Amino acid sequence: MREIRLPLALSVGDPSGIGPEIALAAWKRREELGVPAFYLLADPNLIAARGRLVGADVRIAETTAQEAHTVFASALPIVPLNAKFVDTVGHPDPVNAEGVIEAIDRAVADSLAGHAAGTVTCPIAKKPLYDAGFGFPGHTEYLAHLAARHTGRKVTPVMLLAGPDLRTVPVTIHIPLAAVPKVLTTDLIVETGRITARDLKTRFGIEAPRLAIAGLNPHAGEGGTMGKEDLEIVAPAVEALREEGIDARGPLPADTLFHRRARASYDVALCMYHDQALIPAKTLAFDEAVNVTLGLSFIRTSPDHGTAFDIAGRGIARPDSLIAALKLAAELAGNARSAQG
Template sequence: MSRSSGSEPASSSADPAVRANTALALSVGDPSGVGPEIAAMAWQRREAMAVPPFFLLADPDLMRARASAAGLDIAIGEVTPGEAGSAFGRALPIVPLEARLADTPGVPDRANAAGIIEAIDRAVACSLSGEASAVVTCPIAKKTLYDAGFGFPGHTEYLAFLAERHTGKEARPVMMLAGPDLRTVPVTIHIPLSDVPAQLTTSLIIETGRITARDLRERFGIGKPRLAVAGLNPHAGEDGSMGREDGEIVAPAVAGLRSEGIDAVGPLPADTMFHPQARAGYDAALCMYHDQALIPAKTLAFDEAVNVTLGLPFVRTSPDHGTAFGIAGKGIARPNSLIAALKLARFLADRTDMAGQP
C-alpha cells in the first residue's frame, strides 16, 4: 500500500446534531486475530454492558464463519451505515467490504491486507462525512501489512495520513492510553528504544503536551488539565549524573508548556509517578517512550484501558491489546477492552459535538 493512493481531499460536512445520532464505525482489524469475535461478543453483550450502537466494516461471510467457530449464536445483518442504528437491536450490523477476507484464525495472511486497509479507510471516511459518529478500530498486525507493501509505522500514523488526505490539513496524532485510573501519553511511539534520545526534542514534547491538554479540555471535559511529565533517564537524570537529556530537553519543554498556561510539572522520576497518591495529582502523564507509558497503563487496567488517538479531526479509539493470534477463533477472547473503546468513543464523540471539532 503506497502513501499516495486514495481519494482526493474533502472537507467534513458532518452536522453535529446528525452525528450525535449516528452509529460508531468499527473496523474489523486483522481477521486472523480476535477482532471478528470480540466485535461479535460486544454486540452480543449490548444490553448487559450498555454497548452503544456500532456497525462493523467486515466480510459478512467471514463473520458468519467465525461466529460459528467461536460458538457465538448471533444474527448478522448487512446494512448501509445509515441503517446501522435501527438494525443494531436485532442483528450485528455489517457494512460489507469490497475485498474478501480469508478466515484463517491464528495464521496471518498478507492476502487480507487489502480488506484490513479498506475497513480503516471507510471507517474514517464515514466519520468525516457524518455517516458515523467516531472511528473504533480492532487490532492489526503491522508485519502482515508491511509484507503487502504498507508504508506506515502503524495504525496511528496511517490515520493521520487519512485525515490529511480527506481534509487537506496536516494532522499531528498523539497516542493516549486511557483507563479508569490513569491516562498516559508516549511522546515517541513506534521506534526502537535506542533511537529515543535522538528523536526526543523539546519542541516535540511541547507539541505533544499542547495537543494532550487541548483534547483533555475539549473532548474529555477537563477544565484545566494537569500534566505530569516523566523524565527520560532513571531518577529524571539525577542532576545530570544519569544523562543530560532531562535537564537539556525535558525541563525546557515543561517550562515552555507552563509559559503557554498549561499546568505541567516535571521532569519527574518515572518510577514514582504511577502509585495512587501520585496519580491523584495529574490528569495525564507524558512519557518519553512507548513502554514507559504503556506498561503502567496496561498493568493497572489491561481489560479496561483504551487506546485513544488525539489530534485528529475525528474521534478514534481502539482496544489496548493486540491481535492475540494465539487464541483467535477459540471463543475465549475477552471483549472488555473493545467495549470500553466503544463506550469512550461514544462519550468523546458527544463531547466533540458539543464543543465543536478541536
C-alpha cells in the same frame, strides 16, 4: 455527556485474529453492558463463519452506514467490504491486507462524512501488512495520514492510553529504545503536550488539564549525573508549556509517578517512550485500557491489546477492552458535540 445519535464505525482489524469474535461478543452484550450502537466493516461471510466456529449465536444484517442504527437492536449491522478475506484463523495472511486497510479507510471516511460518530478499530498485525507493502509504522501513523489527506495540512498524532485510574501519553511511539534520545526534542514534547491538553479539554471535558511530564533518564537525570536530556530537552519543554498557560510540571522521576497518591495529582502523564507509558497503563487496567488517538479531526479509539492469534477461534477472547473503546468513543463524541455548542 450529550447523547450521540450516530452509530460508531468499527473496522474489523486482522480477520485472522480475535477482532471478529470480540465484535460479535460486544454486540451480544449490548443490552447487559450498555454498548453504544456500532456497525462492523467486514466480510459478512467470514463473520458468520467465525460466529459458528466460536458458538456465538448472532443474527447478522448487511446494511449501510446510514441505516445501521435501525437494525442494531436486533442484529449485528455489517457494512460489507469490497475486498474478500481468506479465512485463516490464527494465521495471518498478507492477502487480507487489502481488506484490513479498506475497513480502516471506510471507517474514517464515514466519520469525516458525518455518517458515524467516530472510528473504533480492532487490532491489526503489522507484519502481514508490511509484507503486502503497507508503508506506515502502525495504526496511529496511518490514521494521521488519512486525517492530513482530508484537511490538507500536517497532522501530529498523539497516542493516549486511557484506563479507569490512569491516562498516559508516549511522546515517542514505535521506534527502538536506542533511537529515543535522538528523536526526542523540546519542540516534540511541547507539541505533544499542547495537543493533549487541548483534546483533554474539548473531548474529555477536563476544563484545566494537569500534565505530569516524566523524565527520560532514571531519577529524571539526577541533576545531569545520569544524562543531560532532562535538563536540556525535557525541562525547557515543561517551561514552554507553562508559558502557554498549560498546567505542566516536571521532569518527574518515572519510578514514583504512577502510585496511587501520585496519580491523584494529574490528569495525564506524558512519558518519553513507548514502554514508559504502556507498562503502567496495562498493569493497572489490562482488560479495560483504551488506545485513543488525539490530534485528529475525528474520534478514534481502539482496544489496548493485539490480535491474539494464539487464541483466535477458541471462543475465549474477552471483549472488555473493545467494549470500553466503544463506550469511550461515544463519550468523546458526545463531549465534542457539547464543546461545539
